[in-house]
Amino acid sequence: MPTQTEVGNPSWNAAQPCARADGLWKSWPFQVGPWNVDSLTGRAGEVVEALSDRKVAVACIQETRWKGSSCKLYGAKGQRYKLLWMRGEERSDGIGVFVREKWMDSVVSVERQSKRVLILRMALDDGLLNVLTVYAPHSGKVEEEKESFWNEMFHLVSCIPQNEMAVSW
Numbered sequence: 001m002p003t004q005t006e007v008g009n010p011s012w013n014a015a016q017p018c019a020r021a022d023g024l025w026k027s028w029p030f031q032v033g034p035w036n037v038d039s040l041t042g043r044a045g046e047v048v049e050a051l052s053d054r055k056v057a058v059a060c061i062q063e064t065r066w067k068g069s070s071c072k073l074y075g076a077k078g079q080r081y082k083l084l085w086m087r088g089e090e091r092s093d094g095i096g097v098f099v100r101e102k103w104m105d106s107v108v109s110v111e112r113q114s115k116r117v118l119i120l121r122m123a124l125d126d127g128l129l130n131v132l133t134v135y136a137p138h139s140g141k142v143e144e145e146k147e148s149f150w151n152e153m154f155h156l157v158s159c160i161p162q163n164e165m166a167v168s169w
Helices: 010-014 044-053 101-106 143-158
Strands: 031-036 056-062 069-074 081-086 095-100 107-114 117-124 127-134 165-168
Touching: 044 056, 044 069, 044 081, 044 095, 056 081, 056 101, 056 127, 081 101, 081 117, 095 101, 095 117, 095 127, 101 107, 101 117, 107 143, 117 143, 127 143, 143 165
Parallel strands: 031 056, 127 165
Antiparallel strands: 056 095, 069 081, 081 095, 107 117, 117 127
């Protein structure tokens, strides 16, 4: 059994089964999912409409291809989504997350960990939920970049306290 000081220790957490999610999927009050949009330019409204139709509460977006980092509301009142995005270094990069209007007040923080990882934290009845939006290096990237990315992911996930939930897309 871990002591309080061991919670968040990557070497201990990585060896544990993912028991945190057992049974939670059925009891979660919303849906979380990924979408590689291959550019949001001129398509944000279309994406929001599809998310609304499918009743998705949080959507992790890859390849936004937008400049800068900011947030913006999209959609009609009652069906709005807030998009929070961060641009990567290359034109094909960029990650973001759409959060349904109903869940906006549950957002505790949004942190960019790197050009490929954004963490959205939400306070839910069951505790804190960490939603990791990731854009993994594709096959055309050098092995060092891929290795660095997976090491970063291992570290980030293994440092999430055991009493918090996590999903990654």
